[in-house]
Amino acid sequence: MELLERYLQAVRKYLPMRRQDDIVAELRANMESQIEDRESELGRALTQGELDDFLRKMGHPMMVASRYQPQQYLIGPTIFPMYFYVLRLAMLWAFIICMIVAAVVTPLTQPGGQAVIDALFRTPGVLVQVAAWITLVFAAFDFARTRYPQACPEIPGITQNWNPSSLPPLEKAEHSGKPRSLTQTVIEIVMGVLFLGWLLLIPHHPFLLMGPGAAYLQAGPFLLAPVWWTFYWLLIAVNIMQISWKCIELARGTWERPSRLLQMISKAVGLIPIIFLLTMQDHQYVLLKNPLADQMRYGQTLHQVNEGLHFAFIVVCAIVVVQLAFDIGKWILEDYRGRIAKA
């Protein structure tokens, strides 16, 4: 019977502290009765092999003990849907923030490509930490809720008293909805061409962009840095590409359902001019016409203007990246749902 004692000792280790003696005593009584019954059937004592089989059939000590635990799960079915929703949302935002930090903030604050690679490699660690913290908080909440139901607040939205009229309105099925009309496509092309024309006129007629500010710029001590020319031509190229793409759609007769992939590429390409400005060293977007003469007087203002512009570009870039990431996520989700529906 030494083996039985060893088995019970192993079970005891996994039992709740307060009930160990009681549970082990009951288990022993039941198991000994069972062994006695079997021995009286056979007319002899059980062999070592038969006892092995009996204990194996009882199950692993950890599994046997786990069934005596009041709670056999980390997060129960009542709050699991909310936990999973929060987890997915937090993971998505953590991923987006990591990407912005790696692709936008890091290149601006630290020199060299290695810093960007390091920032990218930190992403999995951050995601694991976010998931661990959320799991820990929900597990603690479920633990408290199970043991002290009176003291815990009801979870809004999943209690019996939820209000159906508080459900969100129907979402528009963007892609499966009304197709883009020919008129809309033509108007988009015409507006694109007009915008391109306006852009091309700006170098000769700066007031089209700056209004009265153009005269001030001409008379004042400041001038735009040559980097704006590169930015300008990149902007022109992106616009030409977008107009061409719409013309190709029109020519091919595919304007009703434009390709999502091309839409994403178009948005991503739109980021190129702004990223180009962000990668400018020393953030010299505006210069002094006569640096030697005006440095003392306008140096501080010039610095503030350049830093202000740089910050504005970071904000714009971050917004566009978040928007793009959101669109890509939405596209992947819709594609996934479409595949499921077809299956």
Place this chain on the structure above:
Amino acid sequence: MTAAENTFENLRLELRRGCLTLAVLAQLKEEHYGYTLRKDLAERGLEIDESTLYPLLRRLETQRLLVSEWREQDKRNKRFYRLSPEGEQILARLLDEWNTINTSVSRILRETDAETK
């Protein structure tokens, strides 16, 4: 185990879980200790693992559906369980529910069988 087998096994366990509780409560109208209860259930065609039955008894006692006491029998201390007054009420309600489900499922099967023939 194939995916179909796995699905079947999960559904079977789900179906059995409630039925076992009902059978244990019904059987404990008479006093039993763990092992004899298991034997009696097995003799009536309901096999149940020790590792399922013994914790189930504890849980039902925590829910105040059973009462228990330690007593010596055959020179060995054993914990004997029986249905509590609260357990009797719950058992009666559960049996009503069981009979309703049983009747409904039988009717559905009869009618769908008749329609398919």
